Amino acid sequence: MAxxxxxxxxxxxxEPAAADCQGSPCCHLARCNKCAGSCWNWxxxxxxxxxxxxxxxxxxxxxxxxxxxxxxxxxxxxxFYCSIWWDDNACYDALVAxxxxxxxxxxxxxxFSP
Numbered sequence: 001m002a003x004x005x006x007x008x009x010x011x012x013x014x015e016p017a018a019a020d021c022q023g024s025p026c027c028h029l030a031r032c033n034k035c036a037g038s039c040w041n042w043x044x045x046x047x048x049x050x051x052x053x054x055x056x057x058x059x060x061x062x063x064x065x066x067x068x069x070x071x072x073x074x075x076x077x078x079x080f081y082c083s084i085w086w087d088d089n090a091c092y093d094a095l096v097a098x099x100x101x102x103x104x105x106x107x108x109x110x111x112f113s114p
Contacts, residue, residue, distance in 0.1 A: 022085060025058035027065035029083035035068055037084070039091035044068035048081045055088075062088040 021032035052066035071078030
């Protein structure tokens, strides 16, 4: 019982992870400001390089992480401009739904075309 209480005390007083500022479950991002765009379609302003080289898993969800940095070789150095993360499952589900809508719209349009 003392062990459980001790662990609870340590966990309750632990410092928040660096990624908490964007709500990322596991990325530990460099910046709190989010890069423009979403999912796989995001970018960096001029002078910064899109670095998207790591992922992590939160439960069973694949999470992707990225940074805009002045480094052209790694996402772990340089001057950072912004950070981004996304749940790959949620992005994939949204993409599949959008494609289904487009397919239905195209099929519907063909019914009424001369």
